[in-house]
Amino acid sequence: MIKFEHVGLRYGVGPEVLTDIDFTLEPGSFHFLTGPSGSGKTSLMTLMYLGRKPTRGLVTMFGQNINQMERDKLATLRQRIGVVFQDFRLLNHLSAFDNVALPLRIAGRPEKEIKDNVDELLEWVGLGEHKNVLPLTMSGGQQQRVAIARAVIARPKLLLADEPTGNLDDEIGFRLMNLFDQLNRMGTTIVIATHNQKIMDEFGHSRLVLDSGTLKIEAPKNWIQKKIEGVF
Amino acid sequence: MIKFEHVGLRYGVGPEVLTDIDFTLEPGSFHFLTGPSGSGKTSLMTLMYLGRKPTRGLVTMFGQNINQMERDKLATLRQRIGVVFQDFRLLNHLSAFDNVALPLRIAGRPEKEIKDNVDELLEWVGLGEHKNVLPLTMSGGQQQRVAIARAVIARPKLLLADEPTGNLDDEIGFRLMNLFDQLNRMGTTIVIATHNQKIMDEFGHSRLVLDSGTLKIEAPKNWIQKKIEGVF
Amino acid sequence: MNPFKPKKDRRLGVAEGKRQYDLPLNKSIGTGFLVVLIALMTFLAIMALGTSFALGSMTQRWSSGLENKATIEVPAEKNDSDLRTKNEVNALVERVEQKLSDQPYIKSVTALDQGDIQALIEPWLGQGEILDNIPLPGLLSVELQISNESSLAKLTKTLAEIDETIRLDTHESWLGDLLRLTGALQFAAGFVLLIIGFTTVAAVAGAIRTRMAVHNEEVELLHLMGAGDGYITRQLQRHALMIGLKGSLVGLIAGLIVLGLIALIAGDTGAALLPDFHIQLGHIIGMIIVPTLICIIASMAARFTVLRVLAQMP
Amino acid sequence: MNPFKPKKDRRLGVAEGKRQYDLPLNKSIGTGFLVVLIALMTFLAIMALGTSFALGSMTQRWSSGLENKATIEVPAEKNDSDLRTKNEVNALVERVEQKLSDQPYIKSVTALDQGDIQALIEPWLGQGEILDNIPLPGLLSVELQISNESSLAKLTKTLAEIDETIRLDTHESWLGDLLRLTGALQFAAGFVLLIIGFTTVAAVAGAIRTRMAVHNEEVELLHLMGAGDGYITRQLQRHALMIGLKGSLVGLIAGLIVLGLIALIAGDTGAALLPDFHIQLGHIIGMIIVPTLICIIASMAARFTVLRVLAQMP
Numbered sequence A, B: 001m002i003k004f005e006h007v008g009l010r011y012g013v014g015p016e017v018l019t020d021i022d023f024t025l026e027p028g029s030f031h032f033l034t035g036p037s038g039s040g041k042t043s044l045m046t047l048m049y050l051g052r053k054p055t056r057g058l059v060t061m062f063g064q065n066i067n068q069m070e071r072d073k074l075a076t077l078r079q080r081i082g083v084v085f086q087d088f089r090l091l092n093h094l095s096a097f098d099n100v101a102l103p104l105r106i107a108g109r110p111e112k113e114i115k116d117n118v119d120e121l122l123e124w125v126g127l128g129e130h131k132n133v134l135p136l137t138m139s140g141g142q143q144q145r146v147a148i149a150r151a152v153i154a155r156p157k158l159l160l161a162d163e164p165t166g167n168l169d170d171e172i173g174f175r176l177m178n179l180f181d182q183l184n185r186m187g188t189t190i191v192i193a194t195h196n197q198k199i200m201d202e203f204g205h206s207r208l209v210l211d212s213g214t215l216k217i218e219a220p221k222n223w224i225q226k227k228i229e230g231v232f
Numbered sequence C, D: 001m002n003p004f005k006p007k008k009d010r011r012l013g014v015a016e017g018k019r020q021y022d023l024p025l026n027k028s029i030g031t032g033f034l035v036v037l038i039a040l041m042t043f044l045a046i047m048a049l050g051t052s053f054a055l056g057s058m059t060q061r062w063s064s065g066l067e068n069k070a071t072i073e074v075p076a077e078k079n080d081s082d083l084r085t086k087n088e089v090n091a092l093v094e095r096v097e098q099k100l101s102d103q104p105y106i107k108s109v110t111a112l113d114q115g116d117i118q119a120l121i122e123p124w125l126g127q128g129e130i131l132d133n134i135p136l137p138g139l140l141s142v143e144l145q146i147s148n149e150s151s152l153a154k155l156t157k158t159l160a161e162i163d164e165t166i167r168l169d170t171h172e173s174w175l176g177d178l179l180r181l182t183g184a185l186q187f188a189a190g191f192v193l194l195i196i197g198f199t200t201v202a203a204v205a206g207a208i209r210t211r212m213a214v215h216n217e218e219v220e221l222l223h224l225m226g227a228g229d230g231y232i233t234r235q236l237q238r239h240a241l242m243i244g245l246k247g248s249l250v251g252l253i254a255g256l257i258v259l260g261l262i263a264l265i266a267g268d269t270g271a272a273l274l275p276d277f278h279i280q281l282g283h284i285i286g287m288i289i290v291p292t293l294i295c296i297i298a299s300m301a302a303r304f305t306v307l308r309v310l311a312q313m314p
């Protein structure tokens, strides 16, 4: 699904933010991406959603070398990736409904289908009554949920979520994690950047740990084991 | 310090987001404000930092009735309130340094003093090397720390922080909570809106719990007690 | 509950409802300014075109009406400073008239009445019988078939044969000046049109680039969500086209109104400078081409600007 | 470590370093446009003012040079259609000249030479001794002290006393037309100045409101951080002032250059229409007042716009 080989990234003339990143994510896998603030999680995500090209190294996605791909193909590829941005990036002039509908519209799906899908998903994330509301009049958590809904609406093959529960309480956070789990079971590869220890502990997926620009993969912990330990 | 009496707030013609809020915060106290997403935490904060006037009820701050205050006095009052916004609200064209320096500049403090203060505080929040960096090139957590530094730089009498650790890992989160604690010990009244159960448990301050527009005050839990319970 | 389970009726969905822009273009700051600018440009273009057309038909009228005309003067004094009598002058004029009316290169020749000539001098001498006693020059107005070197040479020769003192006065020099002037003005009008074209391209390109800068985040987001260049370009291009349409229509109407007013006023003053502005098919086509061209320019300028900006995104 | 502990050297801090705007005004979109607009406005104002001054001195020259002048004609024919001899005419002219030079309301009176009059008629009669035999009218040029009803009435009466046939030709009618025309033009220039003022206010106010809209978040943030209205207003006002200064200086210089060029060209063509443009102190002050006024207008428009927007914040 995703293969990084000796990948490095620097912004402008600054130092390398990511150095020698090497990893492979299998299709249908589920990963947490963690690491201290400023360690490069968002930067790594950016490379994965094709928002930047790496300054060096080889990125292979969906079995194709990104560096040599044509523009049109890149666009098609991006349509298969859902992203929850750390700062949401909602379109402020569009209602919650239109924001969530955007990926389907870009894919050129019929309006009827869009309406049904979007309405149902907004209901699911608890925003059924806010579908005609503009982002700027929503609370932080509501905006975050719109961003999540937008990322998953087109049932992407790859879902990248950057701190998707930072503004949400545990209850709704877990609910959304379950949404990601369902998506994962339908075949979507998922990477979630998070600082939330509780969620990482609850859902025992493998962790990619970033520290000062280098990546370390921790084997998935046996979380039932951990949970049992927690009880005693 | 802060006294709300029968306060209600509605946005435009919508329903009342806050209904019949009644509470008093003593000078020098420390409170968590919590409640589910969309329950009105940010709205209540907005009333406290004088960003809006309530649609009904009486707000008294620093012993003065807000509703009858003159513009100039309101400005002076605002200078004594530090705010960490949920969405940071940094000025994107100003460096981290200039963003943090803003409250001191508005207060008309001399540049030399500003420089020393800001440099030291930026060092303290772990951004010593990023002082000349523009917000848009900072990571989410770094931006949040700039926002926090800006809120505390002028040593306000009242500090309002809306989800100040949403983008931060536990380590730096606790570090910043300690910063707030220090400020509190120097006499600042502090209200922190948060979903972070761990932090609320760790620091055993009283909780204001918002639910569907009404406020409930939970007496400060004996958190040493809680901690002991946790150990066993 | 699984919101991702496909439902039957979803697949049967039909495209309906009106699509708006994904980008907040309609609320964009500067749209009004751009419309006004394009209206102004169109207005100027229409004025330039109108001027050009008016000058064109004026030139035509002069060329056809005056270029082939000349005046012949039979002076009241002979070569040797002696005066001619009135009868002598009249005889000479008659001879010239007869002789010239035979020539194939002459279209018409008319002797000016003595009364006409007297009217010219009257202001200086007052009316009265004194004029009858003063020998006045004789004047003839000639119209040539074509006014070229050879026919003028022939005319000069014929006149010299009749009498050496007869003078020929063609309108060539001042008419040439006038034609050169109108030519220059027409050239200036063309130049104005060219500048208008460039300004429109520059303004639209600048405005679109500004829009791209203002809405950079939105554009980038669409790009990241897999919207192709065409998808994004189409929106901005349509936006520019709408602005172009609005602006150029306003400009066209304003221009036509002002041209109409000028024609009306000029008609009142006897059309001395501006000839009656015959509406010809060519003029109508020209007037319609201007807004069309401006719309095309605006939309193409938008297209290339957007594509250039998008090319910088990975 | 406690970053809040006061340090001694902090309290001794000195204000230093240059302060920039807290608002991203300099990078604002539309600043360039506003500068150009103000430059254009200033340019137009300077042109209008220049035209007005030129018309003013033209009027002055006409008034002083021509308004008090009149022409007296002693016709070559008597009332009863008989001709006067040359001597009779000359005698009459001489009498008129003598009589008038005594009158207190006459500044000067000059009889035109017969040669001058002949030169006027020559084109029609050719040169030669014939002119000597033709009785020509006598002409006198008079300059009055003041050209008003009573002095003209007196003049008419005096002339009638000498001879009934003598005609007085004042330049009043066509000069009056011309003066009325230049008056209208000067009025138009003033009107243009007024429109320029309004446009500037509208444009600056609009631009500042746009800026306030674009930078609404930043302005609101400053407001929430306790920045007084003055603190925020000052920044936008200074910004508007800088734009006004830049724009109006460019416009002033461009305007002066173009005026200079026009004066140069007009000087070449003999200053027929545009009089030599004497630079007077009043003109210099006028030219300096324009950009000053525009700067003040811009900065005040900004001030009131900002205050109005701020008043809507709690």
Ligand SMILES: Nc1ncnc2c1ncn2[C@@H]1O[C@H](COP(=O)(O)OP(=O)(O)OP(=O)(O)O)[C@@H](O)[C@H]1O
Pocket: A011, A014, A017, A035, A036, A037, A038, A039, A040, A041, A042, A043, A044, A086, B136, B137, B138, B139, B140, B141, B142, B167
């Ligand atoms: N656009 C940019 N230009 C320059 N430097 C950048 C840019 N974006 C990020 N950086 C720098 O790269 C480093 C890593 O940033 P990144 O956003 O990837 O961190 P992160 O792991 O997501 O942090 P956080 O948990 O705080 O969101 C930071 O030091 C940041 O200052």
Ligand SMILES: Nc1ncnc2c1ncn2[C@@H]1O[C@H](COP(=O)(O)OP(=O)(O)OP(=O)(O)O)[C@@H](O)[C@H]1O
Pocket: A136, A137, A138, A139, A140, A141, A142, A167, B011, B014, B017, B035, B036, B037, B038, B039, B040, B041, B042, B043, B044, B086
């Ligand atoms: N400017 C606004 N205009 C209209 N409605 C608003 C506005 N701001 C907030 N609301 C509405 O008020 C309600 C409370 O919002 P608020 O931001 O106060 O919630 P919150 O407790 O801070 O939530 P979160 O934890 O998600 O940040 C929400 O339903 C929201 O849609």
Ligand SMILES: [Mg+2]
Pocket: A041, A042, A043, A086, A162, B139, B140, B141
């Ligand atoms: Mg990040």
Ligand SMILES: [Mg+2]
Pocket: A139, A140, A141, B041, B042, B043, B086, B162
């Ligand atoms: Mg909130």
